[in-house]
Amino acid sequence: xxxxxxxxxxxxxxxxxxxxxxxxxxxxxxxxxxxxxxxxxxxxxxxxxxxxxxxxxxxxxxxxxxxxxxxxxxxxxxxxxxxxxxxxxxxxxxxxxxxxxxxxxxxxxxxxxxxxxxxxxxxxxxxxxxxxxxxxxxxxxxxxxxxxxxxxxxxxxxxxxxxxxxxxxxxxxxxxxxxxxxxxxxxxxxxxxxxxxxxxxxxxxxxxxxxxxxxxxxxxxxxxxxxxxxxxxxxxxxxxxxxxxxxxxxxxxxxxxxxxxxxxxxxxxxxxxxxxxxxxxxxxxxxxxxxxxxxxxxxxxxxxx
Amino acid sequence: xxxxxxxxxxxxxxxxxxxxxxxxxxxxxxxxxxxxxxxxxxxxxxxxxxxxxxxxxxxxxxxxxxxxxxxxxxxxxxxxxxxxxxxxxxxxxxxxxxxxxxxxxxxxxxxxxxxxxxxxxxxxxxxxxxxxxxxxxxxxxxxxxxxxxxxxxxxxxxxxxxxxxxxxxxxxxxxxxxxxxxxxxxxxxxxxxxxxxxxxxxxxxxxxxxxxxxxxxxxxxxxxxxxxxxxxxxxxxxxxxxxxxxxxxxxxxxxxxxxxxxx
Numbered sequence: 343x344x345x346x347x348x349x350x351x352x353x354x355x356x357x358x359x360x361x362x363x364x365x366x367x368x369x370x371x372x373x374x375x376x377x378x379x380x381x382x383x384x385x386x387x388x389x390x391x392x393x394x395x396x397x398x399x400x401x402x403x404x405x406x407x408x409x410x411x412x413x414x415x416x417x418x419x420x421x422x423x424x425x426x427x428x429x430x431x432x433x434x435x436x437x438x439x440x441x442x443x444x445x446x447x448x449x450x451x452x453x454x455x456x457x458x459x460x461x462x463x464x465x466x467x468x469x470x471x472x473x474x475x476x477x478x479x480x481x482x483x484x485x486x487x488x489x490x491x492x493x494x495x496x497x498x499x500x501x502x503x504x505x506x507x508x509x510x511x512x513x514x515x516x517x518x519x520x521x522x523x524x525x526x527x528x529x530x531x532x533x534x535x536x537x538x539x540x541x542x543x544x545x546x547x548x549x550x551x552x553x554x555x556x557x558x559x560x561x562x563x564x565x566x567x568x569x570x571x572x573x574x575x576x577x578x579x580x581x582x583x584x585x586x587x588x589x590x591x592x593x594x595x596x597x598x599x600x601x602x603x604x605x606x607x608x609x610x611x612x613x614x615x616x617x618x619x620x621x622x623x624x625x626x627x628x629x630x631x632x633x634x635x636x637x638x639x640x641x642x643x644x645x646x647x
Numbered sequence: 648x649x650x651x652x653x654x655x656x657x658x659x660x661x662x663x664x665x666x667x668x669x670x671x672x673x674x675x676x677x678x679x680x681x682x683x684x685x686x687x688x689x690x691x692x693x694x695x696x697x698x699x700x701x702x703x704x705x706x707x708x709x710x711x712x713x714x715x716x717x718x719x720x721x722x723x724x725x726x727x728x729x730x731x732x733x734x735x736x737x738x739x740x741x742x743x744x745x746x747x748x749x750x751x752x753x754x755x756x757x758x759x760x761x762x763x764x765x766x767x768x769x770x771x772x773x774x775x776x777x778x779x780x781x782x783x784x785x786x787x788x789x790x791x792x793x794x795x796x797x798x799x800x801x802x803x804x805x806x807x808x809x810x811x812x813x814x815x816x817x818x819x820x821x822x823x824x825x826x827x828x829x830x831x832x833x834x835x836x837x838x839x840x841x842x843x844x845x846x847x848x849x850x851x852x853x854x855x856x857x858x859x860x861x862x863x864x865x866x867x868x869x870x871x872x873x874x875x876x877x878x879x880x881x882x883x884x885x886x887x888x889x890x891x892x893x894x895x896x897x898x899x900x901x902x903x904x905x906x907x908x909x910x
Contacts, residue, residue: 343693344693344694344695345693346690346691346693346694346870346874348870348873348874348875348877348878348881349877349878349881351840351842351843352839352840353693353694353695353696353839353840401892401893401896402896404893404896404897404900405896405897405899405900405903406900407900408896408897408900408901409900409901409903409904412900412901412904413904450732450734450745450748451744451745453745454742454743454744454745458742566897570893570896570897573889573892573893573896574886574889574890574893575889576889577881577885577886577888577889577892578885578886578889581881581882581885583881583888583889583892585877585881585888585891585892585895586877588892588895588896589895589899592895592896592899592900592903593899593903595903596899596900596902596903596904596906596907597903597906597907599903599907600903600904600907601907633742633743634741634742634743636743637736637743639809639812640735640736640737640743641733641734641735641736641802641805641806641808641809642733642734642736642745642809643731643732643733643734643806643809643810644731644732644734645729645730645731645732
């Protein structure tokens, strides 16, 4: 069944979009990520203009992270104060990102920049995760206890000024890295249409030493607002949010997420992380191929914006 | 499947005149008429491209020439003109990057042609040029005429071939059929990604390879009620639209949790 997207101005197949949403939702439920990093490239592969894919991807991320944050809120694994400070940074980063986005679009370099960012970030994160999870898998097979980093360990981040106490996270840390991390995620959110959970979660755990149980809830909480802000600004400045497209993706996504979460409980942590790493790497490689392989057509058309 | 029920019917004004015995008086000049039964087409949710049928009539045809099939008709549906940027990718450090670009003003967004016979069999290339008829004869006005002629030529032909590849510029040879001596039917293709706006339908009459007469009609293509409202709201009330998009996402997330809850 075809449906005409009013903003993207093309006809697409409803079932393809629902299936895409469900598949990504399943994976996001299984791995506990928002899935924006999969949705946006998939939309671009499906010929949705990148500008619309990014803005609509941000919109779709709200639904999955809102759903996830609700359950963490009920379980009390959500640090509102930490989330709030991350958010303050996120708004600044997101505003800068929107400005860069509009500029690159005018210059005709938006698609390249999006692809490069995706390849670099997904490649790095996927690679690191794969190495870490394979090591963990090997260690558990040989019977040795996994080596955990001690949470009391301090690094240079903990020597920065303007310290602040975050009770729920049992954390006393400078606000500078928190704001900076928030800003970086906000920037990526507005340019790549991702929530940024796949960067936020490891950064909170390894850099700020936030206890793992509050990390996902807090990250989801801040992602709701960053991507809501991103959606709003894209809607007002670029008019690139397609609600019909977003709704189809969300509808498939929220359903898939619940089943994915159930499936995820049957797998062990290291196995999950290794699978997620392979998935992330696969997306990065697919995008990298497009950058380096001679395109079937060197010319492209665009309207004046 | 075509969500588009556009039927364009002829204005049969000419039939009475044509029925008069033409031999009795000095033969009047031929002319052509097309009529659209509707002046607006709505693209609905299910739209995936369609064929638009336009009926038209020939006035005062010479029966002899008509019998020999030496009347030819070309019907063009031309979309609104907009500026277009054509970009070329080049390799920089192994990566394909948009480097060169050329901006053209007033490029018809779509251009569908239907003809009785292949274009080259109807008339000389020169007369197409004079009429600026056919996708390859459209003049694309470069925004910076100071660029070298070869560059402009290269980007112009790239523009045409990209438009043809996306189905926006199309040619339907044999798409115009004479139903009788006077009446013809033209089928032009509407691409799935046809732009909205005021389109112009034009019919050109050729007699033994000579251009005789042209007739035109306007056609408004717009999104149907629902899609149009969304588009309008997104542009006119973009902030409220954004708030709506965000609320819809939160509502879906919340409902999804209630409906599909597994914990």
